[in-house]
Amino acid sequence: MLSKLIFAFILLLSTAVYAQQSQGKVYAEDKPLEGVLIINKTQDLMTSTNRWGDFEIAAQLGDSLIFSYSFFETQIHQVEAYQLEETWVVELKESRNELDAVTITATNKVKEFRVEEYDKNFNTWLQKDIQEHPELYSPGPSGSGIDFIAIGKMVWNSIKKDKKEKAEDPNRFRILKLGELEAFFKKDAFFNQDLLRNQLAVTQEEEPLFFDYCLEQQVDARLLQDKNEMRFLEYLMKRSAEFHKLNAAN
Incomplete structure (x- = not known):
């Protein structure tokens, strides 16, 4: 009989611990935040704040709670005893992460192509390259003075290299497919x-x-x-x- 009572007590205690809830309020600059994402990473649970910034999520002592909201710094809190016994407050700070500003955008501005600017930049590059690699600009078989085939190959290789570097840069903005x-x-x-x-x-x-x-x-x-x-x-x-x-x- 005693063993049954002990078992029932342990079962009741474990159920009570498992059913614990953490309740709180999230705000920024004295204003409640609606839609803040709260994730219990330990138990793989999630919820969000209501229009008054209130939230409630199942949690146990030591669980990791993540608070995430657009344009604000993500916070991680390890649940302490008082956060299971009383309503607690989370204050989020604005984030200066550049990704926040470009995560979603309706349109992208395309830089205008200017022929005059391109010609000027190309001529500057060409004069510099002639000085550094004079052997590539020796007279061709036709005796015209400049090997335009070599120039064309270099320009094409330069364009391909630039495109490849941009495509491989993981920190460059690119639309998700x-x-x-x-x-x-x-x-x-x-x-x-x-x-x-x-x-x-x-x-x-x-x-x-x-x-x-x-x-x-x-x-x-x-x-x-x-x-x-x-x-x-x-x-x-x-x-x-x-x-x-x-x-x-x-």
């Missing part, structure tokens, strides 16, 4: 089918439409980098909420 997003969700350990189905509530039938909806604006491919995973998750949460609202309206 649908194929990249689909492949990312197939191989990533966190951004996967489980996240789509259970956290974002996107069904298998809705998945193609949801991806199209996410990419209808030009999205910075740098969001897929590990250091930006919280911003990417926040973006997906907001887009999924909009997506479901549109579906419900239709």
Whole structure:
């Protein structure tokens, strides 16, 4: 009988611990923030603040809570005892991260091509290169004085090299493509089918439409980098909420 009572007590205690909730309020500059993403990284749970900045999430002592919001610095808090017993406050600070300003953009300005500027720059480069590599500018077989074939090859190689360097630069702005997003969700350990189905509530039938909806604006491919995973998750949460609202309206 005693052993049964002890077992029941332990079971009740463990259930109470597991059912603990952490409640709080998130604000910035004395104003509550709505839509702040709160993630319990330890238990793989997430929620967001309401219009008054309030939140409630299941947590245990020592869990890691992540607070993420656009244009604000991400904060990580390790749950302490008082944060399970009383309402606590999180103050977010504005971020100066350049990615925040270019994550999503409707249009990209294309630099105007100016012939005069190009000719001036090319002539400057050509004169400098003639001085550094005179052997490449020796008279050709026709006796014209300048080997234009060599010049053409150098210009073409220079253009190809510049394009390759830009394409390989991971910190350069580049629009995320649908194929990249689909492949990312197939191989990533966190951004996967489980996240789509259970956290974002996107069904298998809705998945193609949801991806199209996410990419209808030009999205910075740098969001897929590990250091930006919280911003990417926040973006997906907001887009999924909009997506479901549109579906419900239709």
